[in-house]
Amino acid sequence: MASKQWLVEDYEAGDLPLTSGETLHSARLRYHRIGELNAPKDNLIMLPTYYGGAAAGNHPWVEGNSPLDPDRYCIVIPALLGAGESSSPSNTAGAQRGPGFPAVSLNDNVMLQKRLVEDIFGDARIALVMGWSMGGMQALQWGCLFPTQVRAVLATCCTARCYPHNRVFLEGVKAALTCDHAFENGRYRSPPERGLRAFGRVYAGWAYSQAFFRHELWREQGFGSIEELLRFWEQDHLGQDANDLLTVLNTWQNGDISDNPVFGMDYEAALSAIAMPTRMMPCTTDLYFTEEDASEDGRRMPGATVESLESDWGHVAGGAGREAASHNRILAAARALLSGKAS
Amino acid sequence: MASKQWLVEDYEAGDLPLTSGETLHSARLRYHRIGELNAPKDNLIMLPTYYGGAAAGNHPWVEGNSPLDPDRYCIVIPALLGAGESSSPSNTAGAQRGPGFPAVSLNDNVMLQKRLVEDIFGDARIALVMGWSMGGMQALQWGCLFPTQVRAVLATCCTARCYPHNRVFLEGVKAALTCDHAFENGRYRSPPERGLRAFGRVYAGWAYSQAFFRHELWREQGFGSIEELLRFWEQDHLGQDANDLLTVLNTWQNGDISDNPVFGMDYEAALSAIAMPTRMMPCTTDLYFTEEDASEDGRRMPGATVESLESDWGHVAGGAGREAASHNRILAAARALLSGKAS
Numbered sequence: 001m002a003s004k005q006w007l008v009e010d011y012e013a014g015d016l017p018l019t020s021g022e023t024l025h026s027a028r029l030r031y032h033r034i035g036e037l038n039a040p041k042d043n044l045i046m047l048p049t050y051y052g053g054a055a056a057g058n059h060p061w062v063e064g065n066s067p068l069d070p071d072r073y074c075i076v077i078p079a080l081l082g083a084g085e086s087s088s089p090s091n092t093a094g095a096q097r098g099p100g101f102p103a104v105s106l107n108d109n110v111m112l113q114k115r116l117v118e119d120i121f122g123d124a125r126i127a128l129v130m131g132w133s134m135g136g137m138q139a140l141q142w143g144c145l146f147p148t149q150v151r152a153v154l155a156t157c158c159t160a161r162c163y164p165h166n167r168v169f170l171e172g173v174k175a176a177l178t179c180d181h182a183f184e185n186g187r188y189r190s191p192p193e194r195g196l197r198a199f200g201r202v203y204a205g206w207a208y209s210q211a212f213f214r215h216e217l218w219r220e221q222g223f224g225s226i227e228e229l230l231r232f233w234e235q236d237h238l239g240q241d242a243n244d245l246l247t248v249l250n251t252w253q254n255g256d257i258s259d260n261p262v263f264g265m266d267y268e269a270a271l272s273a274i275a276m277p278t279r280m281m282p283c284t285t286d287l288y289f290t291e292e293d294a295s296e297d298g299r300r301m302p303g304a305t306v307e308s309l310e311s312d313w314g315h316v317a318g319g320a321g322r323e324a325a326s327h328n329r330i331l332a333a334a335r336a337l338l339s340g341k342a343s
Numbered sequence: 344m345a346s347k348q349w350l351v352e353d354y355e356a357g358d359l360p361l362t363s364g365e366t367l368h369s370a371r372l373r374y375h376r377i378g379e380l381n382a383p384k385d386n387l388i389m390l391p392t393y394y395g396g397a398a399a400g401n402h403p404w405v406e407g408n409s410p411l412d413p414d415r416y417c418i419v420i421p422a423l424l425g426a427g428e429s430s431s432p433s434n435t436a437g438a439q440r441g442p443g444f445p446a447v448s449l450n451d452n453v454m455l456q457k458r459l460v461e462d463i464f465g466d467a468r469i470a471l472v473m474g475w476s477m478g479g480m481q482a483l484q485w486g487c488l489f490p491t492q493v494r495a496v497l498a499t500c501c502t503a504r505c506y507p508h509n510r511v512f513l514e515g516v517k518a519a520l521t522c523d524h525a526f527e528n529g530r531y532r533s534p535p536e537r538g539l540r541a542f543g544r545v546y547a548g549w550a551y552s553q554a555f556f557r558h559e560l561w562r563e564q565g566f567g568s569i570e571e572l573l574r575f576w577e578q579d580h581l582g583q584d585a586n587d588l589l590t591v592l593n594t595w596q597n598g599d600i601s602d603n604p605v606f607g608m609d610y611e612a613a614l615s616a617i618a619m620p621t622r623m624m625p626c627t628t629d630l631y632f633t634e635e636d637a638s639e640d641g642r643r644m645p646g647a648t649v650e651s652l653e654s655d656w657g658h659v660a661g662g663a664g665r666e667a668a669s670h671n672r673i674l675a676a677a678r679a680l681l682s683g684k685a686s
Contacts, residue, residue: 074577159464165548171573172545176519179541198522202515202545205508210633213507230514287630289607290553 005069006059007033011116019260022102025094029112030055030085032077034062035070041124042151046113048131048138049075050319051248052240055079058135060321067335078113080134082247086112089186089243098243099186104251104266107260110141123149128338130154132318133254133289141257143301144273152280152337156309156318156330157289160208160271160297161256166288169206170253176202177242186243193238198231199245207233209285209314217312275300277340281335283317283326307333347413349402350376354459363604367472372455373398373428375420377405378413382561384467385494391456391474391481393662394591395583398422401478403490403664410678416470421456423477424526425590429455432529432586438500441586442529450603453484456519466492473682475498475661476632477595486644495680498530499652499661500632501675503614503640504599509631512549513596519545520585529586536581541585542588543580544573551656552628617644620683622676626652626660626669650676 009031016027032055037044045068047058047212055077062068062075079085081104089101096102117123129150131139136158143153159166180195181186212218213226223229239244257263258270276299282294291308298306309326312319352374359370376399380387387542390401390410398420405411422428424447432444439445460466473492474482479501486496502509523538525531555561556569566572566664580588599611600606621644625637641649652669654660660669 075617163553164559165551166575168556172519172541172548175544176515176522177543179519179522179537181524194522194524197517198518198541201518205515205549207513208508210506210630210635211510213511214636216507223400226511230511234525288553292553293557308358337413 004034006046008055009033011120011134013112013115016108016112017061018102018108019105021104024081024087024102024104024108025263026087027081027112028087029063029116030079030238031116032056032059033075034284035072035074037074037121037124039182041122042127043073044117044121044126045073045075046117046126046129046139047075048109048113048129048135049077049080049083050131050133050135051252052236052245053083054092055085055132059129060327061331061334063321066331067338068331070339072301074124076116076121077334080248080251081109082110082244082251083243084241086343088241089247099244101247103254104247104259105259106137106141106251106255107145110138110145113138113142114146126150128152128154128334130334131158132156133158133315134255135254136318137252139299140274143276143278144270145260145262147155147273147275152276152278153274153303154281154330154334154337155279156281157283157286157294158318159293161267161291162253163293167253170249171287173202174246174249177245183242188242191238194229194243196237196240196242197234199236201230203237204230204233206287207315208314209287211285211312212314213222215312217266268300271297272302275303277337278304279337280306281305281318281330281333282306282310283314285312286315286317289315311318351398352376353492354463356455356458358456359450359451359455360470361445362448363446365446367424367430367447367451368439369430370424370455371430372459375399375402375424376417376418376458378417380417380464380467384465385470385471386416387460387464387467388416389456389460389469389472389482389485390418390420390655391452391472391478392420392423392426393474393476393478394595395579395588396426398428401663404473404584404677406664410681411674412501417464418462418468418682419459421459421545423591423594424455425585425587425594427584431584432590444586444590447590448602449480449484449594449598449600450488452594453481453488455561456481456485457489465632469493471497471677473677474501475499475663476501476658477591478609479661480595480598480600483617486619487600487613487619488603488605490616493634494617495619496617496646497624497673497677497680498622499624500626500629500637500658501661502632502636504601504610505596506636508632510596512631513592516542516545517589519594520588526585529589534581535585539580539583539585540577543576543578546580547573549574550658552630552655554628554655560653611643614640614643615645618646620646620680622650622680623647623672624652624661624676625649626654626657628655629658629660632658
């Protein structure tokens with residue numbers, strides 16, 4: 001694997017019709033790729049990205065002794081629309097720049113990824129689609145939209161739609177960000193720094209769990225105090241664009257795998273279509289993609305087993321390379337799914 | 344009871360030395376009172392107030408067929424320092440107005456209440472001190488500081504100190520409020536409305552539980568949508584003063600029943616002093632005063648039994664008149680404590 005390198009590529013999709021009826025002009029999908037498509041075209045692995053994360057954030061799932069082996073698989077990480085790498089408010093020219101960027105849905109993201117697979121990867125079969133958080137929502141969207149193309153799904157710390165309390169949590173971080181006068185309804189000339197800092201501070205309370213703070217697990221991340229952790233969250237969000245954050249937040253809040261022409265908001269039908277081997281891996285202490293919601297979704301997918309991550313790391317447990325124990329359990333599940341032993 | 348009325352009174356305490364070393368000038372303690380002190384001076388009930396609440400917020404515990412019977416007990420509701428009724432940034436003249444208001448601690452609040460009891464109620468014995476949230480923290484502070492004077496304690500949805508995640512949650516709402524440029528470091532001339540709205544919206548996600556939103560229990564509060572509920576929270580906070588909110592938030596964040604000259608931060612010693620009949624009533628779904636933290640505190644108080652409120656209402660379950668089932672269980676516990684059957 002050491003011989004292989006990640007390639008950063010852009011897929012230019014032209015004008016992309018959106019679920020909303022609008023069109024995203026000159027849509028671009030940024031993706032990272034490692035490994036080669038084989039002759040039977042059945043070794044593609046898709047790792048869609050999570051909220052606030054760049055494509056490189058999923059690299060840890062492929063590093064080391066991972067079943068996601070670039071010598072064997074062609075691994076693609078497609079970056080979310082709006083998140084700053086693919087077409088986004090911050091990198092779009094003209095009328096769709098900044099607050100003019102159209103609303104993009106979970107379905108829009110996955111339909112664009114499907115076009116990437118068709119055009120660049122010969123409409124290959126997907127050995128595994130795997131994601132954390134919003135990445136997991138996209139994985140589930142892939143599973144129900146393209147059940148014959150997707151052989152297995154692994155979704156950590158996510159649900160198949162944004163449940164109500166999750167929406168309320170997101171209303172809170174949105175309010176904290178847009179409260180900054182410098183935000184100017186998205187027409188800021190310099191970043192709304194106070195709002196970005198507040199966004200990061202509010203978010204930090206939700207990202208982990210009560211037990212994470214109780215047991216001072218932030219020390220394992222190298223922080224000397226909770227205040228240091230909170231400042232890291234501020235800094236991390238100062239590096240992000242406010243309109244980008246709100247665009248993807250909107251995708252998340254409205255996320256529902258049945259909200260598209262195929263399922264027409266029939267949530268049961270969408271869940272029922274996930275009949276391939278699927279692993280739902282919620283974390284027992286996740287405060288917004290709760291174990292209860294994810295487990296209920298999983299029970300309604302014919303192909304799914306629910307395997308909870310017993311962890312104090314809350315939502316963060318399911319991310320690539322975040323908590324060693326959960327990371328290893330997730331990779332073990334991926335190994336089972338890829339070997340066909342997890343149906 | 345219909346013949347009795349609540350009286351609103353002010354106790355002028357003069358200059359009040361604070362834990363911080365500062366002095367609160369011309370300290371005033373606003374309190375509500377109903378019922379009369381009896382001759383043996385052993386029928387006083389104290390109901391300290393909660394964050395964001397006025398003294399009247401505890402009236403529902405006394406209404407109807409309550410064991411807190413004004414025909415039998417003299418019931419006093421002392422309002423928190425800083426919360427807008429007792430001495431607060433918003434109602435203080437001179438240098439201590441607004442951002443000049445000194446930090447006040449849990450201990451300061453209870454020491455002032457103790458002076459009220461001494462001066463106005465002949466240092467009566469306290470049949471019960473009972474509170475929700477920060478009101479419960481004050482009840483526990485009373486219990487350990489004055490164990491021979493307090494006969495029973497009832498504390499709902501609270502802990503004996505502010506645990507780390509709870510502090511982080513509060514950092515979030517504080518960041519949302521102070522992010523508003525109009526806040527001007529507390530020197531605002533008109534209210535920082537955006538910040539107050541953001542504060543309310545962020546807070547709403549924490550006040551209930553995931554299950555509260557999942558099961559649409561906001562309908563029981565008369566709201567037609569989650570957005571209506573969030574707007575109510577915005578409006579409620581628009582009615583509050585930003586410096587007041589931050590003063591009491593600071594009291595809460597630093598709240599620790601052992602943080603005073605009596606216990607000198609010896610938390611075990613403070614918990615051990617709560618040997619009178621005590622009921623800790625955390626809610627199973629409380630997101631910040633968690634059942635785990637409250638139960639552990641309770642187990643370390645020799646007089647306490649822990650009786651969890653099984654409820655989807657989260658933190659709100661423990662408030663007076665909020666959720667009928669929990670309200671009734673809390674009053675049943677109060678009845679047992681007052682009758683001496685709960686030791």
